[in-house]
Amino acid sequence: MMLGAERVKWTSGGRLIVDEVTLHVETGQTLGLIGPNGSGKSSLIRLLAGLRAPSGGAVMLDGKAITRFGRRELARRVSVVEQHPSTEASVTVLDVVRLGRTPYRSAFSAWSEDDEQIVEEALAHVGLEQHRDRHWHTLSGGERQRVQLARALAQSPSILILDEPTNHLDIQHQIEILRLVARLSVTTVVAIHDLNLAARFCDAIAVLEEGKLVACGSPLEILTQELIARVFKVEAHVAKSEYHGRLHIQFLM
Numbered sequence: 022m023m024l025g026a027e028r029v030k031w032t033s034g035g036r037l038i039v040d041e042v043t044l045h046v047e048t049g050q051t052l053g054l055i056g057p058n059g060s061g062k063s064s065l066i067r068l069l070a071g072l073r074a075p076s077g078g079a080v081m082l083d084g085k086a087i088t089r090f091g092r093r094e095l096a097r098r099v100s101v102v103e104q105h106p107s108t109e110a111s112v113t114v115l116d117v118v119r120l121g122r123t124p125y126r127s128a129f130s131a132w133s134e135d136d137e138q139i140v141e142e143a144l145a146h147v148g149l150e151q152h153r154d155r156h157w158h159t160l161s162g163g164e165r166q167r168v169q170l171a172r173a174l175a176q177s178p179s180i181l182i183l184d185e186p187t188n189h190l191d192i193q194h195q196i197e198i199l200r201l202v203a204r205l206s207v208t209t210v211v212a213i214h215d216l217n218l219a220a221r222f223c224d225a226i227a228v229l230e231e232g233k234l235v236a237c238g239s240p241l242e243i244l245t246q247e248l249i250a251r252v253f254k255v256e257a258h259v260a261k262s263e264y265h266g267r268l269h270i271q272f273l274m
């Protein structure tokens with residue numbers, strides 16, 4: 022399934038926050054969205070997920086504007102994990118992950134074995150099988166993030182949109198979660214701050230600066246010392262890692 026943005030704009034309070042962004046995500050690829058604080062990553066993520074309508078331009082899903090999909094129809098195709106999901110304190114891990122199956126069920130349909138299996142697989146993917154009966158309010162920040170990812174996976178999407186999915190995770194879980202996302206055949210857009218994780222796990226990188234897309238391409242093309250200095254204002258040394266063959270960035274400040 023093809024996801025694209027065509028000259029997408031979003032304004033709020035008279036301010037242009039996303040400024041005519043055009044990009045296309047190849048089917049099955051993982052696109053990393055990087056940029057300094059306030060550059061518009063979360064705003065663009067919400068537009069790409071269809072959570073918000075653009076002020077200009079269009080987000081296209083397989084050639085159709087995303088705003089023309091019904092909610093249920095869209096939820097069967099696109100799942101999203103936002104930075105600060107609102108979740109009721111009293112629900113359990115299993116309740117949250119089961120919510121992922123909502124777009125496939127009607128008021129009269131019983132919970133099926135397929136639903137159960139998909140939920141179990143999603144829990145296993147994020148390593149939370151043992152925590153299924155825990156209540157949301159007892160979970161750590163990292164556990165909540167993994168539950169939300171499991172809920173998004175249980176939605177069986179063609180497109181997965183993630184806003185900083187690793188910011189509460191320890192290094193083991195950061196790597197495991199991004200490796201999982203990169204290996205899925207699902208088309209993924211992930212807003213991410215850690216440039217080394219972006220270099221290692223993304224097929225393509227899009228760079229935002231003050232709401233504008235300033236670069237887009239393979240990590241090798243995009244993550245240059247010059248771009249890091251210009252956009253992030255940090256001097257860096259960039260080289261291919263002899264351990265995993267992807268770029269490794271050392272910051273020199």
Ligand SMILES: Nc1ncnc2c1ncn2[C@@H]1O[C@H](COP(=O)(O)OP(=O)(O)OP(=O)(O)O)[C@@H](O)[C@H]1O
Nearest residue numbers: 033034036038056057058059060061062063064065
């Ligand atoms: N609803 C809103 N109304 C007005 N301004 C907003 C709104 N949402 C975001 N902004 C502003 O738009 C800019 C981009 O915000 P956004 O959260 O998209 O950036 P970001 O790149 O995700 O930032 P960060 O890396 O800090 O998470 C910021 O200056 C922010 O204050």
